[in-house]
Amino acid sequence: MSAWSEMDRVYLDHNATTPVDSELKAELLNYVEAWGNPSSIHWNGRHPKNLIRDARSALATGLGVSPLEIVFTSGGSESNSSVFRSMFEYYARKNLKPFFVASSVEHPSVMRSLEHFAQLGARVEFIPVSKRGELDLNRYLELLQQKPNLVSIMFANNETGVINDIQTLCKMAHDAGALFHTDAVQAYGKLEFSLQQLNVDYASISAHKFYALKGAGVLFIKKNSPFIASVFGGGQERHRRGGTENTLGIAALGFMARKLDKISQKRIEIEKLRDDFEAKVMGSISDVVINCKTAQRLPNTSSMLIAGVDGETMLMNLDINGYAVSTGAACSSGNPEPSPVLLAMGFTRDEAQSSLRVSLGWNTTQEQLDVFVEELKATVARLRMLKANSQLQGQG
Numbered sequence: 382m383s384a385w386s387e388m389d390r391v392y393l394d395h396n397a398t399t400p401v402d403s404e405l406k407a408e409l410l411n412y413v414e415a416w417g418n419p420s421s422i423h424w425n426g427r428h429p430k431n432l433i434r435d436a437r438s439a440l441a442t443g444l445g446v447s448p449l450e451i452v453f454t455s456g457g458s459e460s461n462s463s464v465f466r467s468m469f470e471y472y473a474r475k476n477l478k479p480f481f482v483a484s485s486v487e488h489p490s491v492m493r494s495l496e497h498f499a500q501l502g503a504r505v506e507f508i509p510v511s512k513r514g515e516l517d518l519n520r521y522l523e524l525l526q527q528k529p530n531l532v533s534i535m536f537a538n539n540e541t542g543v544i545n546d547i548q549t550l551c552k553m554a555h556d557a558g559a560l561f562h563t564d565a566v567q568a569y570g571k572l573e574f575s576l577q578q579l580n581v582d583y584a585s586i587s588a589h590k591f592y593a594l595k596g597a598g599v600l601f602i603k604k605n606s607p608f609i610a611s612v613f614g615g616g617q618e619r620h621r622r623g624g625t626e627n628t629l630g631i632a633a634l635g636f637m638a639r640k641l642d643k644i645s646q647k648r649i650e651i652e653k654l655r656d657d658f659e660a661k662v663m664g665s666i667s668d669v670v671i672n673c674k675t676a677q678r679l680p681n682t683s684s685m686l687i688a689g690v691d692g693e694t695m696l697m698n699l700d701i702n703g704y705a706v707s708t709g710a711a712c713s714s715g716n717p718e719p720s721p722v723l724l725a726m727g728f729t730r731d732e733a734q735s736s737l738r739v740s741l742g743w744n745t746t747q748e749q750l751d752v753f754v755e756e757l758k759a760t761v762a763r764l765r766m767l768k769a770n771s772q773l774q775g776q777g
């Protein structure tokens with residue numbers, strides 16, 4: 382049994398996943414009661430069908446699009462993967478191979494998809510991203526002149542929190558005749574935006590990054606944009622994603638979509654906490670660099686490099702003391718390889734290996750952050766001393 386109670390623990394890894402919203406939690410049992418098959422014509426299908434319809438409508442309203450453009454999926458990874466799969470097949474039917482362009486710091490679900498379809502003959506090119514988090518726009522323009530079929534650029538990066546100007550990037554792609562997809566998984570629930578205004582053709586969203594449940598998400602497909610399903614079934618989601626719907630996950634996401642109006646206030650509060658946290662870290666620990674500080678960032682995300690400290694060791698030390706943080710993407714934790722995102726941005730392996738990501742959430746308090754700064758300070762001092770001692774012993 383852990384020595385830490387839930388009360389003592391401090392969760393600062395909200396870009397990995399978020400706790401279930403307390404109001405939503407109180408509603409979940411009602412959704413479980415809607416256990417019927419939403420496709421059933423009889424009475425037992427009505428409740429789940431209505432829940433899904435209401436969720437679709439809430440999502441569509443929040444995103445400024447039509448409910449018909451919302452396709453429920455199992456989450457961000459499926460939404461991302463299915464866009465590339467669909468595009469590949471769309472061109473394969475014409476005996477052609479597509480040309481994809483993406484940023485070099487996309488989520489593994491995009492990167493692995495691109496790797497996969499490159500092996501099958503697609504052309505894939507990446508837009509470099511600088512250490513400050515800026516996309517190389519000159520390279521992007523050069524690539525657009527080569528007429529890609531689909532551009533995929535994430536709305537906000539899960540590790541650095543850097544926000545891309547999707548409206549402009551999408552317009553540039555459209556002017557060059559390309560379709561545009563954005564992975565909006567980290568942006569949804571943290572930033573206010575209208576997909577209609579951004580004018581993207583496809584967008585991915587995940588429920589568990591916004592206080593709902595794991596295993597549910599959305600793929601937005603703009604009306605008339607080509608799409609070929611990868612999951613076949615009984616015609617659900619207008620034949621765009623087969624399989625009996627995850628009613629519970631979808632209804633929960635719909636519940637949170639109705640809370641989107643909370644974002645503007647939360648954003649201000651969380652950003653203030655984050656900025657204050659960063660100032661305290663900089664003021665109390667030497668040789669720390671806050672990544673992409675000059676870029677537009679998600680209000681909740683702080684990514685830093687702490688010189689002379691191994692990120693994984695630091696993470697484990699903090700974990701023992703009840704603090705949940707990350708060295709980068711959650712799926713790569715436990716993996717000694719440094720963050721591919723930071724490497725792609727031009728950081729050395731040593732630098733990337735010294736990274737720490739702290740991501741705040743709706744329930745994060747000033748007090749939690751203050752005790753965390755103290756813990757971090759002590760941990761960094763201890764690890765730096767251990768390293769200095771072992772280097773001295775190595776010399777002796």
Ligand SMILES: Cc1ncc(COP(=O)(O)O)c(C=O)c1O
Pocket residue numbers: 396397455456457458459461488490535537538539564566567586587588589596597598711
């Ligand atoms: C930017 C980004 N895209 C996609 C995903 C994958 O979402 P899911 O966990 O719902 O598959 C994540 C989750 O880590 C993410 O941060």
